[in-house]
Amino acid sequence: QMFYFSIPQAPNSTTMKKVSGVLNVPTKPGAYPVIIMFRGFAPKETYESGIGTQPSAKVFAQNGFITLAADFLGYGESDNASTNGFEDRLQTYTTALTLLSSLPTLNTGLEASYSGKIKADISKIGIWGHSNGGQIALSTLAISGLPYPTVLWAPVSKSFPYSILYYTDESDDQGKALRRALANFEQDYDTEQFSPSNFYQWIKAPIEINQGAVDQEVPVWWSDDLVKTLKKDKVDVTYFTYPGADHNLQPNGWAGAIFRSLNFYQNYLFAK
Numbered sequence: 001q002m003f004y005f006s007i008p009q010a011p012n013s014t015t016m017k018k019v020s021g022v023l024n025v026p027t028k029p030g031a032y033p034v035i036i037m038f039r040g041f042a043p044k045e046t047y048e049s050g051i052g053t054q055p056s057a058k059v060f061a062q063n064g065f066i067t068l069a070a071d072f073l074g075y076g077e078s079d080n081a082s083t084n085g086f087e088d089r090l091q092t093y094t095t096a097l098t099l100l101s102s103l104p105t106l107n108t109g110l111e112a113s114y115s116g117k118i119k120a121d122i123s124k125i126g127i128w129g130h131s132n133g134g135q136i137a138l139s140t141l142a143i144s145g146l147p148y149p150t151v152l153w154a155p156v157s158k159s160f161p162y163s164i165l166y167y168t169d170e171s172d173d174q175g176k177a178l179r180r181a182l183a184n185f186e187q188d189y190d191t192e193q194f195s196p197s198n199f200y201q202w203i204k205a206p207i208e209i210n211q212g213a214v215d216q217e218v219p220v221w222w223s224d225d226l227v228k229t230l231k232k233d234k235v236d237v238t239y240f241t242y243p244g245a246d247h248n249l250q251p252n253g254w255a256g257a258i259f260r261s262l263n264f265y266q267n268y269l270f271a272k
Helices: 054-062 085-101 103-114 132-144 176-188 196-202 220-232 254-269
Strands: 002-008 016-024 030-038 066-070 118-130 150-153 207-212 237-242
Touching (some): 002 085, 016 054, 016 085, 030 054, 030 254, 054 066, 054 254, 085 103, 103 118, 118 132, 132 150, 132 196, 196 220, 207 220, 220 237
Parallel strands (some): 030 066, 150 207, 207 237
Antiparallel strands (some): 002 016, 016 066
16 A cells, blocks of 8 residues: 655755555554654666555564655655765755654554554564664664664665765766766765764664575675664664575565564564
């Protein structure tokens, strides 16, 4: 099922933009914990709502969780994103924070769709993020200081702008346009102030990380370093690696990762 919420077009702006997303709920009546899901990068040309989150979301919903996965601006049925690439990138964080802050209104929407049979227990919230969605999750946790139990799959965790320059060989122009835009950005801003890795010490949430050992998109050593940093900052972190598994935990890691993720959420969000 689709859901929608609004975010400001810019800080202090009264102009709002619509963001769409996918909602999954359990089949039986009840009040359930909520998992907010952040996907990784997806090409806009082939994107469909739910790409990157739906397989995991279905498992979570089947096991007693409500899931919400935002499409982000420019995707799905959302309004267009900014034409400025860096503003577009930064709006993913404001979108994530707005979605979290809007959760007190979730039951109003569920009431309209499910006549009170399905309710959200918004005192029990978790976060899930894969790839760039992992970076969004880490940034959201650092900015907000929220204690929401969080599972990360192959998270992008390195400093900005290295975390985007790493992928320039995948673009048709080998990253020339991105480097020009970055040079313009650096004329006005200090990139250190926009690097999530500088603020991981602000994180207050317990975290589980699942990482494929042969991942080519997020090298395993990125997550090795992330775990060391989080432990140094006294963040409660659990780390699992999967030999032979790629960026999507395939071909042999997905089942183990979803089992551990589910167990993590059950331990933190189900009533004792």
